[in-house]
Amino acid sequence: MGYEAVKESFSGGVFPVRIGKEKEEVFGGENTLPFHKFEGEVPNRPLIAYEIQDVAPEEWPETVRTVYEGVSEDPVKWARHCEEELGARAIALRLVGTHPDGKDLTAEEAVKTVTSVLEAVKAPVIILGSNHVEKDSEVLPRVAEAAKGYNCVIGKAQEANYKTIAAAAMANDHKLIAMSELDINLSKQLNILLTQMGFAKEKLITDPMCSALGYGLEYTYSVMERIRLAALAQNDEVMQPPMLGDVGMYVWKIKEVQAPEEVLPEWGSVEERGILWEALTATSLMLAGAELLIMRHPKAVEMVEKFVDELI
Amino acid sequence: MLVIGEKLSIIAKRVREAMEKREKGPIQEIAKRQAEEGAGMIDANIGPAEDGGEELMEWMVTTIQETVHLPVCLDTTNYGAIEAGLKVHNNDYGVPMINSTSNDPERFSMLELAAKYNCLIIGLTVGKGGLPADEEERAAIAAEIMARAMEYGVPLENLYLDPLVLQIATTQEQAIKVVRAVEMFQQLNEPPMKTVVGLSNISNGCPKHIRPILNKYYFLMLERVGLTAAIADAAEMKEALEEKADFEKVLRGEEIEDREKMVVMKKTIDVIEGNTLYAHSYLEM
Numbered sequence: 001m002g003y004e005a006v007k008e009s010f011s012g013g014v015f016p017v018r019i020g021k022e023k024e025e026v027f028g029g030e031n032t033l034p035f036h037k038f039e040g041e042v043p044n045r046p047l048i049a050y051e052i053q054d055v056a057p058e059e060w061p062e063t064v065r066t067v068y069e070g071v072s073e074d075p076v077k078w079a080r081h082c083e084e085e086l087g088a089r090a091i092a093l094r095l096v097g098t099h100p101d102g103k104d105l106t107a108e109e110a111v112k113t114v115t116s117v118l119e120a121v122k123a124p125v126i127i128l129g130s131n132h133v134e135k136d137s138e139v140l141p142r143v144a145e146a147a148k149g150y151n152c153v154i155g156k157a158q159e160a161n162y163k164t165i166a167a168a169a170m171a172n173d174h175k176l177i178a179m180s181e182l183d184i185n186l187s188k189q190l191n192i193l194l195t196q197m198g199f200a201k202e203k204l205i206t207d208p209m210c211s212a213l214g215y216g217l218e219y220t221y222s223v224m225e226r227i228r229l230a231a232l233a234q235n236d237e238v239m240q241p242p243m244l245g246d247v248g249m250y251v252w253k254i255k256e257v258q259a260p261e262e263v264l265p266e267w268g269s270v271e272e273r274g275i276l277w278e279a280l281t282a283t284s285l286m287l288a289g290a291e292l293l294i295m296r297h298p299k300a301v302e303m304v305e306k307f308v309d310e311l312i
Numbered sequence: 313m314l315v316i317g318e319k320l321s322i323i324a325k326r327v328r329e330a331m332e333k334r335e336k337g338p339i340q341e342i343a344k345r346q347a348e349e350g351a352g353m354i355d356a357n358i359g360p361a362e363d364g365g366e367e368l369m370e371w372m373v374t375t376i377q378e379t380v381h382l383p384v385c386l387d388t389t390n391y392g393a394i395e396a397g398l399k400v401h402n403n404d405y406g407v408p409m410i411n412s413t414s415n416d417p418e419r420f421s422m423l424e425l426a427a428k429y430n431c432l433i434i435g436l437t438v439g440k441g442g443l444p445a446d447e448e449e450r451a452a453i454a455a456e457i458m459a460r461a462m463e464y465g466v467p468l469e470n471l472y473l474d475p476l477v478l479q480i481a482t483t484q485e486q487a488i489k490v491v492r493a494v495e496m497f498q499q500l501n502e503p504p505m506k507t508v509v510g511l512s513n514i515s516n517g518c519p520k521h522i523r524p525i526l527n528k529y530y531f532l533m534l535e536r537v538g539l540t541a542a543i544a545d546a547a548e549m550k551e552a553l554e555e556k557a558d559f560e561k562v563l564r565g566e567e568i569e570d571r572e573k574m575v576v577m578k579k580t581i582d583v584i585e586g587n588t589l590y591a592h593s594y595l596e597m
Contacts, residue, residue: 188591192593193593196593230588230589238597
């Protein structure tokens with residue numbers, strides 16, 4: 001008798017999410033564990049979006065900031081550079097300048113930035129707030145309206161502000177990121193609340209909150225893993241949206257990507273270290289189930305894409 | 313099934329104030345109501361009671377037993393307070409219970425009291441370290457507590473093993489493990505070991521309206537595997553037992569007349585068994 005591999009099949013699947021207007025991208029859609037092509041359908045590659053900002057990335061560490069020198073002062077140039085030079089399949093525009101503790105840019109200024117970036121690129125755009133609960137619920141509805149017709153992803157809706165943000169995303173036909181803080185039950189609860197207000201679960205993206213390698217990655221990994229198993233094995237519909245790994249912002253602030261070689265020669269090249277750190281965090285989360293990743297360093301993105309090439 | 317009325321707890325504001333002012337009225341009223349609702353024992357939780365615990369427990373026991381002719385479950389970590397309570401306890405109304413000992417050496421002395429006063433005692437299956445991971449860890453700790461009880465001269469029939477119920481909202485996977493632990497504990501001895509749970513902790517942190525639902529059906533799941541006693545809301549447990557026949561049917565996959573109740577039972581069973589992921593709105597899905 002010949003050998004026959006045991007195959008696991010699941011009753012549930014992940015919703016495919018299609019974003020963008022001129023150029024569309026689809027992620028999610030599989031009915032099996034990440035990259036288990038031998039057990040089910042994995043119709044789409046994970047989508048990696050290049051992160052850009054509405055203001056110059058002064059707080060980014062030098063090794064990733066210098067990569068965008070000459071373009072990062074202007075979000076339009078920056079977006080074009082990512083698309084045309086780096087081949088970005090998607091752009092994630094973070095409106096960090098709207099944060100009240102930072103430049104405190106107004107919703108009008110945010111609308112201007114968003115509109116000009118949308119006009120400048122063909123790739124789908126993910127529009128992120130500054131992660132300030134009140135300011136986001138002021139800014140995101142306005143930019144969602146301005147971006148109508150572009151089929152963007154808006155984020156992030158949290159327990160404290162989901163109603164206004166979800167209503168705006170719904171009214172303007174966008175997809176929505178629902179973020180909870182590393183708690184699988186609260187993640188499910190938020191998705192239930194969103195669907196109860198009429199937001200289609202097929203248009204959601206779950207963000208269980210990211211963390212960098214060495215800084216609690218295993219928590220994110222475990223929550224993602226369990227969300228995916230609930231989606232597949234328990235056929236839990238509110239847990240079936242694809243998941244986001246917001247990798248760049250969590251990686252590029254830790255000491256391991258910044259400590260200079262003069263101080264810690266045994267840690268090796270600071271540039272290489274940062275790239276590897278971002279790539280490893282991203283690949284780990286992809287293995288846990290993330291289908292949408294937001295990243296910063298082009299070399300890290302390149303590594304992750306290569307990794308996907310081999311798995312898919 | 314022995315229901316130990318949980319309501320006389322220092323955590324409740326009204327009870328705490330009555331304890332502080334030594335006002336018998338509210339204490340006796342709550343004790344009486346629980347007795348009417350079917351409690352066979354009254355828990356008196358005075359907290360750690362580091363100052364004046366002895367006098368407070370004495371007062372609680374006599375205040376309770378003045379109105380209800382039931383035994384008291386003495387609930388504190390204060391050794392002196394437990395002994396003071398045992399001394400004044402009227403055993404004509406039943407044997408008192410110590411809440412509790414565990415596998416933590418600091419709590420072994422409670423076994424001394426249980427032996428000296430020949431009373432019942434709860435053995436919480438936790439050690440000094442973290443919480444037990446599953447039913448097997450709980451059973452291993454239970455075996456150690458049993459050995460310790462025998463060493464101190466406490467008859468095993470006086471020991472009630474408590475697997476420690478955890479919150480379903482944060483540690484869902486523990487809910488079914490506790491049910492399995494209650495099954496396992498009984499097999500540790502012949503005649504079977506007695507078991508007890510602090511039931512309402514299952515729904516701690518859940519929205520108010522779903523707490524009684526989780527409490528009742530979790531209680532029934534434990535009851536059917538042979539739970540001996542529960543520190544719980546006596547009114548809820550009474551309701552639960554009235555729903556027992558329906559609940560058994562739903563568990564077997566049969567239909568019951570009240571469709572709405574059937575759905576609630578099914579969803580709650582699925583959450584307890586871990587077939588669906590818990591969320592505060594799990595009933596609305």
